[in-house]
Amino acid sequence: MKLIVMVSLLVFISWSCKKKTESVYLQQDQIRIVQPRLEATNQLIDSIAYLTARLKLEGSKIYYTTNGDDPTENTTEYKAPLKVLSPGTYKFRAYHPDWKESDIAEIKFYKRGIPIDTIIWNTNPNKRYQGVGSLTLHNNKKGALDFMNDQWLGFDTIADATVHLKHAVFVKSIHIGYLCDPGSWIFPPEGIMIKTSADGTKFTHKNVNLQPLDSMLPPTLKNVEITIGDTIKHIHVTVKNVASIPDWHEGKDNKAWLFMDEWVLNNNGIR
Amino acid sequence: MSRRTFLKQSSCASLGILLSPLYNNAFSFSKQKDVIIGHHTHQYKVDMNWGNLDPLKTPVKDCHEMVQDSKGRIVLLTNHTKNNIIIYDKSGKLLETWGTAFPGGHGLTLCKENGEDFLLITDYDRHQIIKTTIDGKVVFEIDYPKETGHYSKKEDFKPTETTVLENGDFYVADGYGNQYITHYNHKGELLNIFGGRGTGNSQFLNAHGICYDNRDKTNPALLISAREMNILKRFSLDGTYLSSIPVPGALICRPVVHGDHIYFAVLKSKKAPNADSGFLLIMDHKNQVVSCPGATAPSYNNRNLEELYQTIRLFRHPHDVCIDDDENLYVAQWNSGQTYPIKLIRV
Numbered sequence: 001m002k003l004i005v006m007v008s009l010l011v012f013i014s015w016s017c018k019k020k021t022e023s024v025y026l027q028q029d030q031i032r033i034v035q036p037r038l039e040a041t042n043q044l045i046d047s048i049a050y051l052t053a054r055l056k057l058e059g060s061k062i063y064y065t066t067n068g069d070d071p072t073e074n075t076t077e078y079k080a081p082l083k084v085l086s087p088g089t090y091k092f093r094a095y096h097p098d099w100k101e102s103d104i105a106e107i108k109f110y111k112r113g114i115p116i117d118t119i120i121w122n123t124n125p126n127k128r129y130q131g132v133g134s135l136t137l138h139n140n141k142k143g144a145l146d147f148m149n150d151q152w153l154g155f156d157t158i159a160d161a162t163v164h165l166k167h168a169v170f171v172k173s174i175h176i177g178y179l180c181d182p183g184s185w186i187f188p189p190e191g192i193m194i195k196t197s198a199d200g201t202k203f204t205h206k207n208v209n210l211q212p213l214d215s216m217l218p219p220t221l222k223n224v225e226i227t228i229g230d231t232i233k234h235i236h237v238t239v240k241n242v243a244s245i246p247d248w249h250e251g252k253d254n255k256a257w258l259f260m261d262e263w264v265l266n267n268n269g270i271r
Numbered sequence: 272m273s274r275r276t277f278l279k280q281s282s283c284a285s286l287g288i289l290l291s292p293l294y295n296n297a298f299s300f301s302k303q304k305d306v307i308i309g310h311h312t313h314q315y316k317v318d319m320n321w322g323n324l325d326p327l328k329t330p331v332k333d334c335h336e337m338v339q340d341s342k343g344r345i346v347l348l349t350n351h352t353k354n355n356i357i358i359y360d361k362s363g364k365l366l367e368t369w370g371t372a373f374p375g376g377h378g379l380t381l382c383k384e385n386g387e388d389f390l391l392i393t394d395y396d397r398h399q400i401i402k403t404t405i406d407g408k409v410v411f412e413i414d415y416p417k418e419t420g421h422y423s424k425k426e427d428f429k430p431t432e433t434t435v436l437e438n439g440d441f442y443v444a445d446g447y448g449n450q451y452i453t454h455y456n457h458k459g460e461l462l463n464i465f466g467g468r469g470t471g472n473s474q475f476l477n478a479h480g481i482c483y484d485n486r487d488k489t490n491p492a493l494l495i496s497a498r499e500m501n502i503l504k505r506f507s508l509d510g511t512y513l514s515s516i517p518v519p520g521a522l523i524c525r526p527v528v529h530g531d532h533i534y535f536a537v538l539k540s541k542k543a544p545n546a547d548s549g550f551l552l553i554m555d556h557k558n559q560v561v562s563c564p565g566a567t568a569p570s571y572n573n574r575n576l577e578e579l580y581q582t583i584r585l586f587r588h589p590h591d592v593c594i595d596d597d598e599n600l601y602v603a604q605w606n607s608g609q610t611y612p613i614k615l616i617r618v
Binding site: 028056 | 304306316317541542543545546580581582584585
């Protein structure tokens, strides 16, 4: 009798396993869940910001890190909005008992920069993407991943402007925030030229060329940091959009969009 | 309960397995589970292998739309000009192909006249609507509606969809062009034009799809998707705006009325971190969203639908759904890496 039960059990197990591997349908462990949605009250902070992570999928849990490491199920579980008090990188990932874990969602917080007095534009954004007007690039608000978000200035040509400060101050670097969303024909800048001056007559030049995109990427918030390291009052900034979209993209040979959300002047390490 | 199911359950019960809460962990060496997507009354298993063909012999580019013809066959329109039309049986077996002249083949609608099937194809690249027999013979072609004064050149007209009434009249949505809806009689003669680009009630941003809604026989209407606006709009047959049904977060393609429900492919979620963030959406007879396969469960707060978004990375850019006579779905996808349609089996 014992033998019969054992044999029956083995037969059942092998039948059960065989049946599962034979399914013609898609299996849950082949599919990734979507990364958590992140929302911050502010990404350029001088006091406090609140950060919310969400994924409306029953049974999913969200884990995060604040030290730059990739989140796992062993890192801290997200349960309530986080208070962000200092600059840094927060990374989140969602897990579910049945589905594959999500990709990582990442958000950066920056220190609020030196106040910009005015930005005088020599070229204009496209009339469809004018953000919140002339303040868009220095209102201390970052854009979202959606290019329709009102914190983006969208250019289909070179963006050229002069930034004026109230007084000459030491500026360590300028941070230029942009959107990389090749699926929407929005590419990183091709190159950036800055000319800095303390008196408005004698300027120092600097050119930075960016690595061109070579494949499709999901929408990402990016930035480029250009060292200045000088006491200045005026900065002339020229940001070149990609003039000819590369061959691998459906929009090849057309010009790409350039979307920017914030220019930040950093003064860390003031002398 | 079938005899087979009964025997299976009895043998499991005799071993005490069926009742064991440990069954899943202790006896399932594989953690695999069939994916089931959707909510409430509309849930589906997913067959990714349906309709896969040899891409060297029968390639696809974007799979734009699908319909089921009177013989029960599944007809697919792709913009690959080696074989613009691919006809399958419901099991996914290839039956025939035709069509090499639709580089912008986008909208596909079945119309039946005196027991015979015809197709209305919109081609945004040719700036035309083409009526064909079900085996590909051209019946007529319609150019841009210059006489309306709303179009100065053919390039302004990029039609994306058609819908047909019982009397043969049909409507065209110019979803990639100047956003007008044009109304023709069965001979292709222009009767009316309305809509146009804008954010007003009777205007559109991306009037991508149109569908004749005769669920209420006494009050038939047109359903028109304003995809970029995440709104489904209702119009009377004479082009008068009736109402709007917001679907926050969902870039809805064409509405498809089947039974007393409306089905949509949603190209992508409005605020998604990934571009390929599409899903499906199903409304009931009250135009309330009841199921979103691949996305958040629909919920209403004070009669307002909460934002919908993709939750699993299954669909790429779903572009159309076809519902067959077994209530199963076929999903055609745009920009998905030349993949063939996906079949969903209702559970």
